[in-house]
Amino acid sequence: MKPQQIGEAYNQIxxxxxxxxxxxxxxxxxxxRAIAFVKTRGKALDVGCGCTGRFIDLLLQQGFQPEGVDISEEMIRxxxxxxxxxxxxxxxxxEWGLPDTYDLITAWDSIxxxxxxxxxxVLTKLASALNPNGVLIFSCxxxxxxxxxxxxxxxxxxxxSSLGIxxxxRLLMAHGCVCRHLEYDQYPQLHTYLIVQKSG
Incomplete structure (x- = not known):
């Protein structure tokens, strides 16, 4: 499915x-857990931010300046x-060219x-947009x-889709990231999340 089709599907739900x-x-x-690894609390990006605002709230509480991006027009509204x-x-x-670099990027249940x-x-783009010591958390x-x-x-x-663990x-290590945490947080379901940090 094309990303635009995913956006249209999420508009309905x-x-x-x-x-x-x-x-x-x-x-x-x-x-x-991911925020604990962050050394500088500057800009943050929530990829597939959805409509709840729960991660935006957390990032604000923790001293970040967050932005959000989503393919669903209704979620963004x-x-x-x-x-x-x-x-x-x-x-x-x-397709989007990220407008800045970030101290934290989250992509929870989105990519x-x-x-x-x-x-x-996309993972290369996100890793490249991390500042030195920046942290990426994503589920897969x-x-x-x-x-x-x-x-x-x-x-x-x-x-x-998934590249597999x-x-x-391999991809993130090749782009200068170190794995800080990997967890099957809903085992035996295959929902997994990774926390990686860009080399300083």
Whole structure:
């Protein structure tokens, strides 16, 4: 699926994140772990920021100047309503030229929707946008080998892809990053997150 199709799918399901059933603490502890490695709390970027604003709130509380980017026009509209003081970009991360460099980049439950053939390009872009000692946290499918699939678990069909654990690690190490933490946080599900830090 093309990123624009993913955006259109997410336009239809914003209610899933606005429901009382959604756990607004989802991903917060991993982000607190990532922030502990950050040496300078300057600019931060939330990739696939969605509409809850929970990571934007955390970053603000921790002294960052955050921005958000999302492929879904409706997610961005809702995010701007919640945080009118924050800059949000309605962009395709595959094509977008990041406007700055950052001390922290998060891509929680987002880049796995990027087509497999674009995964390396996007991860390279994010690693390149880290300041020295900057930290990247992202979730991924913790599979052994690269792969992709589609499902309609959330309603509309969306695609997922992963370079595989070793694929992500090899790529990020090649771009000057050190792995600080890797966790299958919902095991036996393959939901996995990595925290990597750019060499100083």
């Amino acid at each position: 914003t209610h899933l994140w606005q429901s009382e059933a959604f756990d607004v603490k989802n991903g917060i502890v991993p982000h607190e 809702l995010a701007r309503e919640k945080h009118p003081e924050i800059v949000f970009h309605h962009q395709d991360i595959c 796995w929707h990027i087509p497999l053939e674009q995964q390396e390009n 499918g913790g599979v052994d080998e690269p792969g992709a699939h589609e499902d309609d678990f959330m309603g509309p069909t969306v695609s997922y 070793n694929g992500f690690l």
